[in-house]
Amino acid sequence: MRIIDISMEVSEDMPVYPGNPSPEIERYRQIPEDSTTESRICIGSHTGTHVDALQHVKEDGETVKQIDLENFYGDCQVLDLTGCDENVERADLEEKEIKTGIVLLKTENSLEGLEKFRKDFTYLTLDAAEYLVDQNVRTVGIDHLSLVKFDGGRKAEEAHLRANERMTVIEGLDLSKAEPGRYVFSGMPLKIAADGAPMRAVLIDREQE
Template identity: 25%
Template sequence: MEPKKIFDLSVEIKTNMPCWPTNPLVRVDPIGLLARDGYTVEKYESVTHTGTHIDAPYHMIDNGTTVDRIPLTQLAGPGYCIRPQYDGDEIHADALKKIWKREYDGKIILVNTGWDKKRGYTKEFQYEFPGFSYDAVDFLLEHKPKVLGIDTLGIDPYSHADFGVHKALLAKNMAFIEDLTNLDLLEEGKEYFVVALPLKLYGASGSMARVIAMEF
């Protein structure tokens, strides 16, 4: 069983890359160099919610599931890419209703807004990205995607200072992938086999992850 095609949905992680505006920056520093030491090795330093990453319920829910305990059956399985319209910085329930298909229920759902193409230290990229509206929560809970993914810095738009969408979904044991890329390469409504693997960080609220979509 060889995949016919594999799409890499993960952003490159590098020193000082743009991430969540208030987070400390990433550092990847060589501490061994082949010509000097006989091998190359780096020191890596970031917050756990950096680059393409997964939010576990523990991120915002008391005693919530930690990232190392998210069942692998949630992180690997059939998935679909969708391209809902958005209004200002919000994807409303109506936009989801308009495009939702029955086969999406219970699957991994990757939301392509196109925002990853704007990556940079700009006010637009860091503060104006779209996310779900409060009224999208009920719709999403009803259709229970196993995992939601989005190609912006957050599942809530930055303007939701209370992280209301995060909290409502995490409270129901959902997990999210944030800061995806390359979703424009996936066909809307086509089934892929998606694997989203965070590091197994013991007791942590999230982790940097590598996310791929496969065609068989």
């Protein structure tokens, strides 16, 4: 069995979405001066690899701790969408055979890397999000810090709302080392009544067993 870490490392110099706070990590106890080493960690709810809760885009939406845990574990597909330059559209997804309830979108973002935030990242359109819902996808993940177009106006807001209403949305995945194909996905967020939460996400390759 092979386990592939598809999470961003949380650090003080990591990229964050514009307007979000950068992480702060401070040691307040330190061996050998103290008997233990302990740190204070301050991060935004949408830091690095994280899940969106519906409350992120809807005032009375559910929080992270209310999301069904089945949405964070199970058979998944990594779809090769690296040929999509600007966005992932419905037609791009119609070319794929979607067989699992968890779908991760590997786009050109994975080729560019996650060392810095790019405003021109590849994103998911409203039609594409609705197509995934029609295919009974319960969880969608993408390899940048947002599922929808940066500063995309009402269309982006609608796509974000529709996706979060009908699916669990995971953002900030590092799919650079994940080949397209079938895996088992596991990624549990913090149990917290908030609009989002970081998670440690992995792919389990059972073909290596």
